[in-house]
Amino acid sequence: MRKILFILAIATQIFAYTIINGDTEILRADESVAKKIVVNGKEGKWIKHPNKNSVMIALISSNYRAKDDIKVEIFDSEPIVFKLKDGDYKKEQITVAPGMSSPSKENQERIKKESEEAWKIYSKVGDEFLFDSKFEAPLNSFITSNFGNARLFNGSLKSYHSGTDYRAAIGTPIKAANSGVVVLAKNRYFAGNSIIIDHGAGIYSQYYHLSRIDKKVGDKVKKGEIIGLSGDSGRVSGPHLHFGIMVGGNSVEPLKFIQKINYSLFEAE
Structure with missing residues (x-):
């Protein structure tokens, strides 16, 4: 041991x-x-x-x-x-369009299909890391909402926050947090224009609410490469970037993950 x-x-x-x-x-x-x-x-x-x-x-x-x-x-x-x-997660109140708080039956079906598509992606754990250097945040900006906050949309508890939100005016360039392969690039009901990158070993990074998607599924990207522009698509109260990390099928705190993976792979003796 x-x-x-x-x-x-x-x-x-x-x-x-x-x-x-x-x-x-x-x-x-x-x-x-x-x-x-x-x-x-x-x-x-x-x-x-x-x-x-x-x-x-x-x-x-x-x-x-x-x-x-x-x-x-x-x-x-x-x-x-x-x-x-x-x-130590907190609660936050968010006001959104009524259809984003209580979707119609038709949109509920869309949401279900999009969720199933995403979980099918996250269930795959590659045999190798697709990067060989440290992770970096997708942009340098003020954090407006932290991972783990219980979210009350229009006064009703709907979910927890599965990522970190950065303040970003519409059209701000968004960078890939590390090298990998694009496995999803499309518009989704809640997440809006979305990009998901596979970094290998069951690690995936998420970039949501974009105004423009610059990559397609199958594209190989390098750390720091521009993959799209920030926006206000999907379920939002204003323009920002939602940045998330999945590890082994679980949403994890993105900034802590970056610190730990960088230390354990590239700093620890």
Whole structure:
């Protein structure tokens, strides 16, 4: 067990054996001990470090609505239990068009199909990282809404915020957070004009409410490449960019994810 290194950190602060709902923790191990891994009874995956051939990485993500601890079993090692900890998430009131708060039956069908399409994408966990350098925020702007906030649309609780919102006037260039492949580029009911990028290993970045989409499905993009322009499409109260990260089928706190993945892959010794 001592050979498994827990990279549960931002810089040098270590949070061992706990995980916040809607967060990510990262395991590093030498390839000689990175054997079969099982997470809550389902087989997980070790991914080869993008720059170090002898180092393997396992990503452990927690669902926002999770109620139970996460048990990680690695062959020939003692099980690891991540105790679930509730995040300090707040509530926010948002006023939107009535049809965005209570969609018609026809639009509910559209929403269902779009959701199923997205979850089919997120269920795929690639065998390698498609990037070899640090993640970066898609733009440098003021954050108007944080991940995890319970959202009351027109006074009714509808969802939690699955990403981070940046203030962005319509037409602001949006950059890819890292290299990868575009797996969705289309208009959707709630998310508006949307782009989703696959970064490999079950990591996906999301860019919603765009005014213009500059990429198509299958395009390979490099970190920092302009993929579209910000806007106010979909369910919004004003122009902004919604930036999200999915890891292993779970929406996770994007900025914490960026700090942790950058540290564990490119800064930790």
